[in-house]
Amino acid sequence: MRKVVGELAKAISKTLGFEENYIENAFNMKSGFDVMAMNLYPPNSRSKGRVGLPEHTDPGFVITLTQDVNGGLQILSHKGKWINSYIPHHGILIQLGDHLEVLTNGKYKSHIHRVIVDNNKVQRVSVVSLHGPSLDKVIGPGEEFVDDEHPKKYHGTTYKASLEANGCDLIDVQSSLADLRIPKV
Numbered sequence: 351m352r353k354v355v356g357e358l359a360k361a362i363s364k365t366l367g368f369e370e371n372y373i374e375n376a377f378n379m380k381s382g383f384d385v386m387a388m389n390l391y392p393p394n395s396r397s398k399g400r401v402g403l404p405e406h407t408d409p410g411f412v413i414t415l416t417q418d419v420n421g422g423l424q425i426l427s428h429k430g431k432w433i434n435s436y437i438p439h440h441g442i443l444i445q446l447g448d449h450l451e452v453l454t455n456g457k458y459k460s461h462i463h464r465v466i467v468d469n470n471k472v473q474r475v476s477v478v479s480l481h482g483p484s485l486d487k488v489i490g491p492g493e494e495f496v497d498d499e500h501p502k503k504y505h506g507t508t509y510k511a512s513l514e515a516n517g518c519d520l521i522d523v524q525s526s527l528a529d530l531r532i533p534k535v
């Protein structure tokens with residue numbers, strides 16, 4: 351998976367118009383830290399609209415997700431609509447993380463997502479890996495993304511601080527990204 355993430359770092363650096371090592375250097379990805387979480391959603395046949403995991407974003411550069419059966423994960427569109435995700439069998443969903451949003455000063459967005467356990471007939475398991483910068487590097491908006499027309503939108507933070515702020519309690523997921531936003535003046 352690290353190899354895939356390395357290739358994504360190169361490709362995303364290029365889509366931003368930089369040389370391919372831009373993200374690897376900005377995040378010190380050679381010492382990058384990964385966190386893996388497994389989620390288990392039991393079958394539930396009487397729960398119209400019930401939330402299995404509240405809406406949140408995830409810290410890190412990118413997040414990879416695999417699952418055994420499809421269903422439940424929803425992503426909030428820029429128009430404010432919840433879109434059901436479809437991940438092909440053996441497919442890997444790639445989501446963008448909070449630290450990419452911070453580095454690019456909001457140019458790339460960390461997706462808001464949640465899990466609905468609406469009438470789940472069978473148990474679902476998902477495996478989520480957060481691929482992050484090195485733990486102690488302070489990540490703030492890159493100077494390439496900041497100018498008079500684009501003032502800094504985020505405070506800098508370390509990946510470690512974000513992981514700690516998000517906590518380990520998967521029932522009550524918090525997103526620390528909101529705390530990093532600098533209010534508009």
Ligand SMILES: O=C(O)CCC(=O)C(=O)O
Nearest residue numbers: 387389408423465476478
């Ligand atoms: O189970 C899912 O589909 C999503 C899980 C998730 O968003 C997370 O663990 O951060």
Ligand SMILES: [Fe+2]
Nearest residue numbers: 406407408463
């Ligand atoms: Fe998540």
